Amino acid sequence: MKRFFCTMISILLLLFLMLYPEEALLCAQKGMQLWLNILIPTLLPFMILTGILIRTDLISQILLPLEPFLSKIFGISPAGACALLFGLLCGYPMGAKVTSDLYTAQKISHREAQYLLTFTNHASPVFINSYLIHTCMKGQFPAFKIFGILLASGWLTMTVMRLGYFRGNTLSKISGTKKETSSSDSPGAVLDASIMNGFETITRLGGYILMFSILNACVRHFWKNRSILSYLLFCLLEMTTGLHQLSLSSLSADTKCLCALITVTLGGICVTAQTRSLVTRELSLLPYLASKLLNALIVMILFLFITKII
Template sequence: MKQILKTIIYSGVTIFLTISLIRFPDQALEAGIRGLNMWWEVVFPSLLPFFITAELLLAFGVVKFIGILFEPIMRPLFNVPGSGSFVWMMGMASGYPTGAKITVRLREEEQITKIEAERLVSFTNNSSPLFIFGAISAGFFHDLKLGTLLAFCHYASNALVGICMRFYRRSESKLEQRNSRDSYNFSILRAFREMHETRMKDDKPLGEILGDAVLNSIKTLVMIGGFIILFSVLIKLLYLLGISPAIASIGNQFLSLFGLPDNLALPFLSGLFEITIGANMISQAATDTLLQQAVVISFILGFNGLSIHAQVASILAKTDIRYFPYFIARLLHGTIAVVMTVILYKPLYVDRHTLEMHEIPVTQEVIHGNIWLTIFHYLKDFGPMITICFIGIGAIILYKRKK
């Protein structure tokens, strides 16, 4: 009976989407192009180097080396192996869903247990500085100081989530805790030995390793692009059909409990589906203070948006890593980020404005003085070219291997 119900729901939703696409073809096409532009201009070129680098570092045993060195830090703090430090740093630098992608690779190579993977994926998927400073603070709000507040609250609250998740299923991981006590000793010699042994296990030639790294990264990024386009179209269709405004009207009462204006309900709902679209709508909403907008953006940054959730769930689906702990951790991250934003709004934003008298306009001089803004603007210019080139390289590699 349960499976029959699932079949009815899945088929009903699919038919509903098909009819909606036929009803609003022009608007759906416009939304799809907007999602495609976001993917090939920024997402693909910004994530590809991190994905390829992560694949190569795993293949050459460098992650094993890092893991042994950082075991005395990561195990007491987050109750995960030292290799989790690599996942955390890469996820923080490149943004979601890099943390989930690398966690899955570590699980496939049996460098971490199932429970450790579920802990790790819960706090290694966060927004990148490129998105917070480049897209949100400079692109949407035209206020660089807001990026400092959002970034600090986002990363600090994510670290607190990791500390909370260290207690997740702790009673079921006695064996890993006993094994980890033997790994607390800092030893560069043992780290080098483990790195060498890991590299020797993979006897593929260098060219094949590079090809695998490129292909695996492109496959994941194409999947991510599909989700971005799908949710961009879905948000537009829900708005055209009057579903989003109806849900937003119900959400007005929820926001009023926290002293937030009604006109943030629809942008907040959109942000729960896709962060970029929601953040842009929030920046355009009229509010009494910027704090109200910052609070809502902090929550959707921590929650990640259902588009990111779908990407992470798809990446985790081929392993035994469960998605539910990640979902709970995202709710916790959003909640903690909101509390920190309220507390730190005055010292990290208002006081800085008072000292400098006015906000800094986003001019060309400011852009060239900020590394994240510089990267963001270069990606907008050269991102499509990079995307097309690497998709072509991937096609050539696949063609030669099949031939």
């Protein structure tokens, strides 16, 4: 069924490229500009540096004194805190990638990796502040209110997942023999491996952004209705271009803000596909998807409570 669905989408995009080449080219250029001008300069250095930290295991040693705090408050290990930190700073899909890399390197257990996926993969503060608040919403809503809603919903989601889905202590012993960094691995070899891994990952992300930009253009071309559902669909297909279309709509400011918050919380189908491509197949995305839906529901409740009641 998945293969049939992918085949039909591919045929549809091929027809769209042949019948409407100018429109498809314009959207493809915008997608590649996003990848070249934003993703590569912002994400690639972090990908290389996190690869070095994971391969040398330095981050776990640095955060080791905080182990009691991390275990009690977040239910994670010092190594797991690396995914939390870089996910917070870098945004999609770095949290998921670092979590998967830590699990593959046997720095964290399978249970902790599944738990980390539920709250480390989200939009970056820079993206929210610069693109969402100032570019899309024109500063109509205070930054502290937007960040307050997102942080509160993220914390509540993490708590619910920890007490519900991952009941009890989320830490567990790592199965198998832990892989230690070999003394024969020179700094140059570690750097080379981290650079190659970073470029492979960023190239993969560029491919996803290119294909989903064309898909978004195809849907917008044939779906002429411009209701709130259509804008939500555009946002859920590809987050950045969808938010741009939402900002140009005639919807009320409150409706735009709510749709935008739901969008950055869910990430959309493109981000989910990127996340699946970067996460090892040994980790299931079901807890991740469940946490995203829960987070979006909490965001909607908090936004309506703040704007309509307070």
